[in-house]
Amino acid sequence: MITVCFVELDGDEVVDASLRAVTFARRLGGGAPLGCLVLDRPGPGALAQLAAFGVADVRHLDAGDVHGYAPMAAAAALAEMVAPFDDGVDVVAVVAAATDHGNEVLAHLGATTGLELVANCVDAQVQAEVEPGGPGNGGGFAVVRQRWAGSLLEDAVLHARGGLFSVVAEAVTAEPSPVAAEVTVRPIAPALTPLDLAVQAVETRSEGGGVSLASARVVVSGGRGIGGAEGFGVVEELATLLGGAVGVSRAVTSAGWRPHREQVGQTGTRVAPHLYVACGISGAIQHLAGCQGATHMVAINTDPDAPIMARADYAIVGDVSVVLPALVDALRHRTAGS
Amino acid sequence: MDVLVYVKRVPAVGGRIVLTPDGREVDTSMLGFTVSPHEECAVEEAVQITERHGGTVTVSTMGPPEAIEQLRTAISVGAHAAHLLVTTGVDAGPIATSRALASSVRELEGGRGRPFDLILCGNEAADTGDHQVGVRLAHALGRPCATGVKQLQIEATGESVEASREYRGSQEHFTLRLPAVVTVKEGINLPRYPSLPGRMRAKKADVSTATPTLEPEPLVMQRLRVPRTERTSAEVLGHGVDAVPALVALFETLGVVP
Numbered sequence: 001m002i003t004v005c006f007v008e009l010d011g012d013e014v015v016d017a018s019l020r021a022v023t024f025a026r027r028l029g030g031g032a033p034l035g036c037l038v039l040d041r042p043g044p045g046a047l048a049q050l051a052a053f054g055v056a057d058v059r060h061l062d063a064g065d066v067h068g069y070a071p072m073a074a075a076a077a078l079a080e081m082v083a084p085f086d087d088g089v090d091v092v093a094v095v096a097a098a099t100d101h102g103n104e105v106l107a108h109l110g111a112t113t114g115l116e117l118v119a120n121c122v123d124a125q126v127q128a129e130v131e132p133g134g135p136g137n138g139g140g141f142a143v144v145r146q147r148w149a150g151s152l153l154e155d156a157v158l159h160a161r162g163g164l165f166s167v168v169a170e171a172v173t174a175e176p177s178p179v180a181a182e183v184t185v186r187p188i189a190p191a192l193t194p195l196d197l198a199v200q201a202v203e204t205r206s207e208g209g210g211v212s213l214a215s216a217r218v219v220v221s222g223g224r225g226i227g228g229a230e231g232f233g234v235v236e237e238l239a240t241l242l243g244g245a246v247g248v249s250r251a252v253t254s255a256g257w258r259p260h261r262e263q264v265g266q267t268g269t270r271v272a273p274h275l276y277v278a279c280g281i282s283g284a285i286q287h288l289a290g291c292q293g294a295t296h297m298v299a300i301n302t303d304p305d306a307p308i309m310a311r312a313d314y315a316i317v318g319d320v321s322v323v324l325p326a327l328v329d330a331l332r333h334r335t336a337g338s
Numbered sequence: 339m340d341v342l343v344y345v346k347r348v349p350a351v352g353g354r355i356v357l358t359p360d361g362r363e364v365d366t367s368m369l370g371f372t373v374s375p376h377e378e379c380a381v382e383e384a385v386q387i388t389e390r391h392g393g394t395v396t397v398s399t400m401g402p403p404e405a406i407e408q409l410r411t412a413i414s415v416g417a418h419a420a421h422l423l424v425t426t427g428v429d430a431g432p433i434a435t436s437r438a439l440a441s442s443v444r445e446l447e448g449g450r451g452r453p454f455d456l457i458l459c460g461n462e463a464a465d466t467g468d469h470q471v472g473v474r475l476a477h478a479l480g481r482p483c484a485t486g487v488k489q490l491q492i493e494a495t496g497e498s499v500e501a502s503r504e505y506r507g508s509q510e511h512f513t514l515r516l517p518a519v520v521t522v523k524e525g526i527n528l529p530r531y532p533s534l535p536g537r538m539r540a541k542k543a544d545v546s547t548a549t550p551t552l553e554p555e556p557l558v559m560q561r562l563r564v565p566r567t568e569r570t571s572a573e574v575l576g577h578g579v580d581a582v583p584a585l586v587a588l589f590e591t592l593g594v595v596p
Contacts, residue, residue, distance in 0.1 A: 010506070069510060071485075098469075100486045100505055103462075107470035107485070111477035116433060116556045119462070119469045140556075147562065148465055151355055152364075155560040166469070198482045201510035218594050242594045250375070253525075260525030266464065267375045267524040275594050283353050286375075286464070292567070296592055298585070299572060307353025314588060315572035316581040326579040330586050331595060 001126070002089055003029035004081050005036040005055070006074065006096035006105050012043035014050060017097035019174035021167040022053045025095035026177060028124050028165070033057065034181070037077050037188070039069065047183055054177030062187035069101065069201040075108035076190035082113075082162070091126055091139065091161050098166035106164045117164040120146040122153065122171035124163070146171075149266035149289035170272070170293055211245040213262060218244025219273045221264055221291070222252060225280020225301065225320050229257040234324045235279060241331045247271065247291075249281045265290035280320040283308025300324070339393035339492060341384040342446070342454040344439060344472075345377040345412060347405040348465045361561040364465070373399075373408045375524045376460030382529040383490055383522055384458055385416035391492055394418045396446070396454070400425055400438060406545055414532035414540035421446065423550045429466065431555030436474030438550035443479060445548070453517045456499065461486045461521045476519035483519040484512040488526050 005025045007018045014022075026034055035057035036050060042058060050058055059081060066073045078094055085092040094109060096102030098120050110117040118124070123144040141158040146168055213219065220239040222232055232246070239246045247264040248257070264271055266286040272293030279300045281287060288311055291297070299312035302319050309315045316323060349369040356365040373381075384395040397412035399405045400423035409420035423442055430438065447453050457479075459472035469485075476483030484501040491500045493513075501512045501520050514520070532540070575584040589595045 015506075069505075100503070103469035104473065104485045107473035108477070110433075110470055111436075111474045114433075116431075117468070117470050118557060120467055143557075147467060148351070148355060149467060150565070151351075152357075153563050153565050155563070156557055157560060158557050160556040195480065195482060198515065199484065199512060201512055204509045204511070206504055206507055206509050242589065244594075250524075254528070256528055260528075263525070275589075275592055285351055285353065285355060298575075298588070304574075310571050311567065312572040314585075315574045316576060316578075316585060317574060318578035318581060322579060323582065326582045327585060330582050331589070334586060335596065 001029055001032040001091040001093070002082050002085060003032050003034050003093050003095070004078060005034065006078060006094070006102060007036045007038050007050070008097065008099065008101060009038055009040060009042060009046050012045035014046050015097070016174060017099055017169045019049065019053060020169050020172040021095050021097040021102070022050070022055060023175050024121070024124070024165070024167045024172045025093065026054050028093055028095065028126065030126065035059065035081055037061065037074065037081060039074060042185065047185065051180050051183045052176040054179065054181045056181040056183060058183055058185045059188040060185065063189045063192055065192065065197050066200065068203055070197070070199060071101070071104045072108050072196040072199045073190065073192055074105045075112060076192055076196055077188045078105070078109050079113055080188060080190045085162055093124075093162070094164045096166050098168050103166050106166055110164050113162070115162045115164050116158055116160060117166065118143050118145055118156070118158060119166045120168050121165045122146060122168055124165050127157070148285060150292065151285040151289055211243070213245045213247060213264070213269050214271060216245035216271065216273055218242040218275045218277070219247045219264065219271050219291070219294075220244055220277045220279065221247035221249065221281060222279045222320070223249040223281030224251040226252070227321060231321065232258060234328055237328045238277070238324060238331075241328065241335070242275070244273070244275070249287050250284070278308050278312065279324060281308055282306045283311055339387055339391040339456065339496065340454050341387055341393065341395050341456045341458060342443065343377070343380050343384045343395060343397045343412070343417070343458045345373040345381065345397060345399050345408055346460070346463045347371050347399060347401045347408045348374055348463065355564060357562055357564065361563060362559070363562070371404070371407065373411070374460050374464040376462065376522060378529045379524050379526050380458040380460055380522050381412045381415060381417060382527045386527060387456070387490075387492060391496065393455070396421060398423065398442065400430065400435060400550060402426070409545055410540040410543065411532065413543045414536035415530055416536065420543060420545040422545055422547045424547055425550065425552065430552045431557055432468040432470045432474065434552045434555050436471045436478060438552055439471070439475050440478035442548060442550065443475070455516045457517070457519045459519065459521045461523045472519055472521035479519070481518050482514040483521070484514055485521040487520050487522045490520060490522065490526065
């Protein structure tokens, strides 16, 4: 079996989602040698992490005409790394974190190799025999993947000897290998077509400012129940008092009350704060998909039967336009008095 | 600028998903249908592009006969033509779907005598979240592709498009030669509501249809299930402003106030 991971770096560190994907790949490979592709030459910190996680063969993309993130070039390198597949290797798995880059690179690899991409996996296992019914011959993979951004799980069988798997971060805990690997680092320069090279990103830094929604320790979110754009003043105040960021539901961005970058949910930002305060949010599954990683959740809503009230840890039945100003007032006096 | 947009009909689920007794589908008997949010924005983006640069928007979907409803909605917000690939039975997988779409694109382009300048898709469908149909379609057609795009600008010459997105604190900019395939994400624009004349036009519009050939997919779904959640009911801290002291105490316990 060949198991290869697409690994993302942040400076001299492997990003957390990729460490989880490597853990997933190591278990799927069941002791098979683990290789990985990184886009830049890894530093000593990243290499130490990869060794600890059991990655033996580290390849870094080193194609002369690639200067930025180039998903098709990355896919071409991965295709080369699994190329012995055609010479009698029994099983091949390529694994990446289910990030925008991970899914994109695997989608390109799927298109060029004809292999299926099973996106948003929470589990995968090699099966020697799978039930008939699929086009594969003999073995395959038993997989569990998310649908509806995690509101549903799908049990499926991949009838093929090779598969591409993107891994949902919260489904796997990053665990170093019981036995660290002896790492070799080599460049890889796949043959690239003009089209492969045409899809390349030029990067510019985004302007920062305020607490980032994705990494905030506290998120105070407002929904339709806030009533209008002007109602968000008090949501902002509460977020500031709690040292957190403002989030909103899709109803709010669709109405044009707040910008989309503040949207929490399936088609917005996924957050996993220490505390999530949902104010006037009913709790559609698409919203819950974006905040179910919160350690503690408080919901304030007039409707005691709103779905959010069942999913929260603590509920306040009440009108946010009354509760929030009183809460902000109480917190301010507390701060002033302490 | 002629733009082709692909959308997918999905159930408008609310606070809870209910499955059919055999666990193979979402029970839609009590639900309406919509298109995935990213694709709603793809339609809006296509309409805005033709408003700025001239040209046409063709919207297409593969789905049951009822998916004509989603195509008419797209016409009501500004699409000019619609094409329905009618399927029966369960959802096609991503490989089968992208092959069927590629063959449909070739047919439509053959009929027009020239390629669509731009094909827009959603980054991923709301239900299956496969993240690959647009990319596979681009490869089948031999065209460049950018995914997850949040900003799109046709260059003045009309020969290329600049597609941008944010990734981990950086902006990534792709310049793609047209014809190209771009998958977009919600937030790229704010979709408009249908106008009354738009609705009238949609009602009367001709929608062409075709029957795609679907190959078997190597990934075979066994069943769907609702994941167990640890939380099933909340502790009610109180009603209205009377709950404020309890909430402040909770914040203190959680260590989120100084």
